[in-house]
Amino acid sequence: MKALFFALLMVLFTIAAYRVSVMIYGKHRRVYTTPVIVSTILVILFLLVFQIPYETYMTGGKWIDELLGPAVVALAYPLYQYRDILKRMLVPVVTGTMVGAVVGISSGLLLSKWAGFSDLIIHSLVPKSVTTPVAMSISESTGGVMPLTAVFVMIAGIGGMLIHPLVMRYSGLTHRIGRGVGMGSASHAIGTAASMERDTLEGSISTIAMVLSAVIVSVLAPGLTLLLL
Amino acid sequence: MYKTAIMIIQIVGLYLIYLAGRGIQNLFDLFIPGSVIGLVLLFILLSLKIVPERFLKEGISFMIRHLPFFFVPATVGVISYAYVFKGKGLLLIVIGLLSTALVMAISGLVTQWMVRRREEA
Structure with missing residues (x-):
C-alpha cells in the first residue's frame, strides 16, 4: 500500500514538473526551454534533493512509460x-x-x-x-x-x-x-x-x-x- | 467530465492497437517495435475507413499535444548514465551533431533534386 502510494506520488510529481515546464515554455520560447528538457531537469533535481534512486522513481515512472506505445500509435x-x-x-x-x-x-x-x-x-x-x-x-x-x-x-x-x-x-x-x-x-x-x-x-x-x-x-x-x- | 471519459476510452483504443502491434511483433519475431507496427496498423485502419477519424480524434490530439510528457521518465534515466559523456564521451556529442548535419543535407538535397526535376518536366 505504501509502495503504491509512493508510485502515485512519483507520477503526480512528474505531471507537476511537466505542467511547470509547459508554462515556462509558454513564456520563454527558447531551444533550451523545451518542455522535455525542463521537466527532465526538474525531476532529476527532485530525485537528487530527496535522494530517491532512479529505480524507486520508476515504480511510478513505468506507468507513464507504458503510455509511450499508444503515443507512437497516435502519430x-x-x-x-x-x-x-x-x-x-x-x-x-x-x-x-x-x-x-x-x-x-x-x-x-x-x-x-x-x-x-x-x-x-x-x-x-x-x-x-x-x-x-x-x-x-x-x-x-x-x-x-x-x-x-x-x-x-x-x-x-x-x-x-x-x-x-x-x-x-x-x-x-x-x-x-x-x-x-x-x-x-x-x-x-x-x-x-x-x-x-x-x-x-x-x-x-x-x-x-x-x-x-x-x-x-x-x-x-x-x-x-x-x-x- | 463526459469529454474526459470519451478521451480516456479513445486512449484505451490506441493502447489496444499498440497491444495488437506488440502481438504481431511477437508472433513473427520482428525487430520492428510493436508501437511502430501499431502506427502502421492505425494508418491502414484510417485510410480504409475501417476506423473513422472521429472515433479517436480527441485521444489522439491529447497524446500528440503532450507527447513530451510520456518520455520524461525515460529521459530522467540519464542520471544513471551521465558518466558516459565525461572525457572522451564528449566526442559522442560531436559525432551526434556531424551525423545529424549529414542526414539533413543529404536527405534534403536528394528530395530537392527530385522535386525540381518534376517541376521542370
Whole structure:
C-alpha cells in the first residue's frame, strides 16, 4: 500500500514538473526551454534533493512509460491528415527520407565505431534521428540503453535546430519540400517545430518525414547494424 | 467530465492497437517495435475507413499535444548514465551533431533534386 502510494506520488510529481515546464515554455520560447528538457531537469533535481534512486522513481515512472506505445500509435494521424501532399510528393519524399535513414544509421554507427566506443553506446546512438519514443523502442530491441538513446535523440533534435541555418546555407538546400524532409529526417519533432515556424508546407513535409523516418529507421536499423558493426 | 471519459476510452483504443502491434511483433519475431507496427496498423485502419477519424480524434490530439510528457521518465534515466559523456564521451556529442548535419543535407538535397526535376518536366 505504501509502495503504491509512493508510485502515485512519483507520477503526480512528474505531471507537476511537466505542467511547470509547459508554462515556462509558454513564456520563454527558447531551444533550451523545451518542455522535455525542463521537466527532465526538474525531476532529476527532485530525485537528487530527496535522494530517491532512479529505480524507486520508476515504480511510478513505468506507468507513464507504458503510455509511450499508444503515443507512437497516435502519430499515424498526422500522416493520415497529410496523405494528399504525401500522395503528390510520394517518390521524392520517401526516397529522400530513406536515404536520410541510411545516412543517419551508418554515419552514427561508423563514426562511433571508429572512435572506439562500446557496442552498448553504439546501439544507443544509432536510432538518434527519430522521435524519442520510437528511438527508445528501437534501442531496446537492438540492445541499447533507452535513457542514453533519449540523450542522443535530444542532441540530434536540439543540435539540428541550432545548426540547420548553417547546414542549409552551405549545402544549398533552399526548396521548401527538401528542407522539410531534411528537418524531419534529421531532427524529428524538434526540427519539425522549427520548420513549422518558418513555413506550414515545410512543416507538414517535415511531419511526414519524421513519421516515415520512424518507420523506415526501425525497419533498417537492426539489419544495417548487423552488417556494419 | 463526459469529454474526459470519451478521451480516456479513445486512449484505451490506441493502447489496444499498440497491444495488437506488440502481438504481431511477437508472433513473427520482428525487430520492428510493436508501437511502430501499431502506427502502421492505425494508418491502414484510417485510410480504409475501417476506423473513422472521429472515433479517436480527441485521444489522439491529447497524446500528440503532450507527447513530451510520456518520455520524461525515460529521459530522467540519464542520471544513471551521465558518466558516459565525461572525457572522451564528449566526442559522442560531436559525432551526434556531424551525423545529424549529414542526414539533413543529404536527405534534403536528394528530395530537392527530385522535386525540381518534376517541376521542370
